[in-house]
Amino acid sequence: MMKKVVISLILLAILAVCGQSGPPHTGPYPIADTIYHNGVIITMNDLYPLAHYVAVAGGNIIAVGLDSSEMKYYSNKSTVLVDLKAKTMIPGFVDAHSHFSLTAIQMNQGFDLSPPPFGSVTSIADIITNIQNYIASNNIAAGKIIYGMGYSDIDVIEHRHPSRFDLDAASTVNPICIRHFSNHIMTCNSLALSLVGYTDTTPNPPGG
Numbered sequence: 001m002m003k004k005v006v007i008s009l010i011l012l013a014i015l016a017v018c019g020q021s022g023p024p025h026t027g028p029y030p031i032a033d034t035i036y037h038n039g040v041i042i043t044m045n046d047l048y049p050l051a052h053y054v055a056v057a058g059g060n061i062i063a064v065g066l067d068s069s070e071m072k073y074y075s076n077k078s079t080v081l082v083d084l085k086a087k088t089m090i091p092g093f094v095d096a097h098s099h100f101s102l103t104a105i106q107m108n109q110g111f112d113l114s115p116p117p118f119g120s121v122t123s124i125a126d127i128i129t130n131i132q133n134y135i136a137s138n139n140i141a142a143g144k145i146i147y148g149m150g151y152s153d154i155d156v157i158e159h160r161h162p163s164r165f166d167l168d169a170a171s172t173v174n175p176i177c178i179r180h181f182s183n184h185i186m187t188c189n190s191l192a193l194s195l196v197g198y199t200d201t202t203p204n205p206p207g208g
Contacts, residue, residue: 030062032074039084044091054089102149102183110147113178115155123157124166127178131170140174145192148178164190 032055041051043064055063055074063074075081111134113121121127131146140146153161167176167189175192179185193199 029073030057031076032057032062032079034080034082035071035075036082036084036089037068037071039086040088041084042088042090099183110149110179112150113148114150114181115152119150121151122155124160124162126156127151127162128166128170131167131176131178135171135174142173144174146171146174146176148176150181151178152181161185162187164188164193 035053035055037053041054041064043049043051048064048066051064051066052068053063053065053071054061055065055071063070065071071081111130112119113127113130115121121130127148131148134140134148135146151162153159161180162178164187167178167187168191170176171189172191175195176189177186177192178188180187
């Protein structure tokens with residue numbers, strides 16, 4: 001019984017220390033060049049996933065706090081207070097070629113033409129059907145561009161890229177451009193090509 005009581009007291013002490021969000025009550029505190037506050041500050045720390053402010057000095061984070069009233073410990077008249085205005089702040093990271101920006105475009109502007117297991121496209125006929133369904137389900141007006149992403153010439157049964165004539169079968173009144181999963185190839189229908197001035201006599205670009 002005594003052992004359980006001691007363990008419980010130790011756990012309570014640890015929780016009390018871990019639960020302290022404010023700075024220690026001894027000084028002096030380092031003064032920040034900049035303090036970011038009033039935003040959704042994501043810490044990537046499972047214990048405290050969100051913070052109320054981040055204090056920075058000399059390019060280094062000197063404090064991350066859960067209580068905005070603590071900012072006064074790290075600021076003086078020269079400290080710049082940056083109001084995030086409810087925007088999100090995240091730790092810096094290196095994008096290891098993961099195409100975050102292109103994924104955002106796909107989510108906001110386009111629709112998916114990926115093969116299994118990510119999508120359902122296994123043929124050029126599926127690409128055409130998906131485009132037609134996208135136009136119909138979203139009431140896309142004539143003349144508005146259709147932008148699809150993620151098709152694979154490797155995974156479709158034809159083992160080739162769709163041609164402009166294939167995409168013409170999906171629509172001749174909407175410009176259509178679809179991007180390869182590699183993000184290095186795009187194919188368009190005849191209307192889209194004509195809008196940018198490409199004709200049968202347009203020469204291949206250098207290296208194209």
